[in-house]
Amino acid sequence: xxxxxxxxxxxxxxxxxxxxxxxxxxxxxxxxxxxxxxxxxxxxxxxxxxxxxxxxxxxxxxxxxxxxxxxxxxxxxxxxxxxxxxxxxxxxxxxxxxxxxxxxxxxxxxxxxxxxxxxxxxxxxxxxxxxxxxxxxxxxxxxxxxxxxxxxxxxxxxxxxxxxxxxxxxxxxxxxxxxxxxxxxxxx
Numbered sequence: 783x784x785x786x787x788x789x790x791x792x793x794x795x796x797x798x799x800x801x802x803x804x805x806x807x808x809x810x811x812x813x814x815x816x817x818x819x820x821x822x823x824x825x826x827x828x829x830x831x832x833x834x835x836x837x838x839x840x841x842x843x844x845x846x847x848x849x850x851x852x853x854x855x856x857x858x859x860x861x862x863x864x865x866x867x868x869x870x871x872x873x874x875x876x877x878x879x880x881x882x883x884x885x886x887x888x889x890x891x892x893x894x895x896x897x898x899x900x901x902x903x904x905x906x907x908x909x910x911x912x913x914x915x916x917x918x919x920x921x922x923x924x925x926x927x928x929x930x931x932x933x934x935x936x937x938x939x940x941x942x943x944x945x946x947x948x949x950x951x952x953x954x955x956x957x958x959x960x961x962x963x964x965x966x967x968x969x970x
Contacts (some may be wrong), residue, residue, distance in 0.1 A: 785963070786957075787915045788912055791818055791841075792920065793835075793838045793919060795817075796811060796814060797811060802864050803864075804868050804895075805835075805864070808837050814837070815840055815841045818948045819844055819845055819848070820948070822917055823848055826915060827914075828916065829851065829912075829914055829917070830852070831859060831916060833861070838919040838921065845919070853919075856911075858907060861923045863896035864892045865893050866892060868895070879892075885938070898927075898937070909931060926943070926945070932953060932955055933962075933964060950969040
């Protein structure tokens with residue numbers, strides 16, 4: 783049985799660099815959009831999905847237009863909800879609380895935010911709905927959640943995979959419950 787190639791493209795740089803942005807709708811910078819187009823336009827896909835946030839939507843719509851596709855929104859591909867920390871500069875967040883969150887986001891959730899298991903579950907559900915070669919323009923946390931859900935890699939090992947802005951992560955997934963997959967490429 784052949785697998786389905788799913789390509790995950792992290793949004794480009796935004797006007798909110800240096801801040802913890804999850805659900806905040808930071809504006810994409812032109813050079814970030816261009817970097818996404820360079821990496822995302824090269825993959826052969828039949829569908830294009832984005833998280834709905836401008837930093838993912840804008841490059842997705844540009845890539846889709848060039849490929850003759852329609853970019854579809856799926857909010858399950860949004861970044862982790864950082865709750866009260868969302869939009870804050872890293873140095874403005876209580877350092878011990880931030881360190882605990884970064885070490886174990888399942889047990890140390892930002893105030894009013896979302897835990898790692900919830901992100902993995904929603905991304906896993908989004909992956910289950912993909913049935914053809916697809917490009918998803920998304921966020922670093924959602925990309926790591928996809929790896930966790932498909933490849934059984936979890937914290938802290940996921941932080942060993944560099945996913946800079948405009949990184950393109952290619953996965954091959956196989957049908958079934960649960961879906962399993964493997965990393966087949968990474969362009970940074």
